[in-house]
Amino acid sequence: MLFSRLPLVICWALSPLVVAQTCQLQFDGRVPSDLAATDFDAPNDIFSETFVVGQGLTFSQALRLLPVGAGSLVLISDESIFNDQVGFRRAELIPASNDGADASTQGVKTLHFSVRKDNVRPLNLSHEYQLAFLESQDFSTNQLVLKTGTILGQNTADPDTLQLFGNVNEGQLLFSAPFTPDIFHNFALTLDFDQLTTQVFFSTGEDALVAVTDVLQNDVSGQGQFHFGVLKKPVGGVGDITKNGFQPDGIDEGVIFGGIFQEDSADGCVSLSP
Numbered sequence: 001m002l003f004s005r006l007p008l009v010i011c012w013a014l015s016p017l018v019v020a021q022t023c024q025l026q027f028d029g030r031v032p033s034d035l036a037a038t039d040f041d042a043p044n045d046i047f048s049e050t051f052v053v054g055q056g057l058t059f060s061q062a063l064r065l066l067p068v069g070a071g072s073l074v075l076i077s078d079e080s081i082f083n084d085q086v087g088f089r090r091a092e093l094i095p096a097s098n099d100g101a102d103a104s105t106q107g108v109k110t111l112h113f114s115v116r117k118d119n120v121r122p123l124n125l126s127h128e129y130q131l132a133f134l135e136s137q138d139f140s141t142n143q144l145v146l147k148t149g150t151i152l153g154q155n156t157a158d159p160d161t162l163q164l165f166g167n168v169n170e171g172q173l174l175f176s177a178p179f180t181p182d183i184f185h186n187f188a189l190t191l192d193f194d195q196l197t198t199q200v201f202f203s204t205g206e207d208a209l210v211a212v213t214d215v216l217q218n219d220v221s222g223q224g225q226f227h228f229g230v231l232k233k234p235v236g237g238v239g240d241i242t243k244n245g246f247q248p249d250g251i252d253e254g255v256i257f258g259g260i261f262q263e264d265s266a267d268g269c270v271s272l273s274p
């Protein structure tokens with residue numbers, strides 16, 4: 001099962017996507033139905049209880065577990081300020097076993113996740129958001145990052161787009177797709193940490209994943225941690241934008257995630273079937 005919870009905030013007539021995972025797991029972020037948001041405030045087998053959440057907040061304030069099949073909602077508010085980064089608002093889930101130097105960034109692995117809008121808590125597309133990314137162990141780069149909104153330093157034709165970039169030091173756009181309401185967008189990214197490549201598989205809803213890129217050169221070296229959630233960047237910032245730029249007050253924004261897991265693809269195994 002990809003998701004173990006069904007819709008709460010929105011009524012979806014169709015059952016959600018289920019990618020049947022058939023390869024050996026590296027980590028599993030699919031939340032069993034017997035867990036509550038408060039279970040993520042203490043050490044658990046699924047996500048870090050410490051990172052990344054606003055100072056003074058707990059994950060039970062930044063996370064809503066939706067009923068079976070619907071995934072988990074990650075929330076940001078004015079209080080979502082991590083580590084004095086007053087330029088950002090952020091809340092992200094990191095897999096519990098992913099300590100930055102573990103096997104999730106070694107060999108060949110395929111990262112799966114699905115992302116969906118929360119119509120009740122829309123993002124502000126005047127801003128840039130990072131929804132999923134790999135941050136290197138020395139925090140010097142993101143080797144992969146899924147963005148939406150108005151991307152800083154670029155001319156974003158349509159901010160209501162999911163844009164997947166490779167290593168931000170090179171700035172290569174690997175894949176993009178409209179961020180369509182009321183449907184999950186399913187990603188699988190095969191990461192070869194020896195050959196330094198990335199291949200993107202994608203589908204929406206309950207469709208099987210299909211390869212949407214070739215095997216692309218992308219510098220995924222440097223190990224690190226996978227983040228899933230909402231990192232909202234400021235507008236009008238200069239220099240170190242973690243510390244400056246404008247963030248409007250009174251926000252209540254969120255994004256729904258489901259089907260976060262990683263499998264071992266050293267033998268070529270990639271789960272694609274719904």
Ligand SMILES: *[C@@H]1O[C@H](CO)[C@@H](O)[C@H](O)[C@H]1NC(C)=O
Nearest residue numbers: 124125126127235246247248
């Ligand atoms: C969206 O962000 C812009 C830039 O920060 C801000 O001026 C505007 O008020 C925000 N819109 C909403 C609906 O919050």
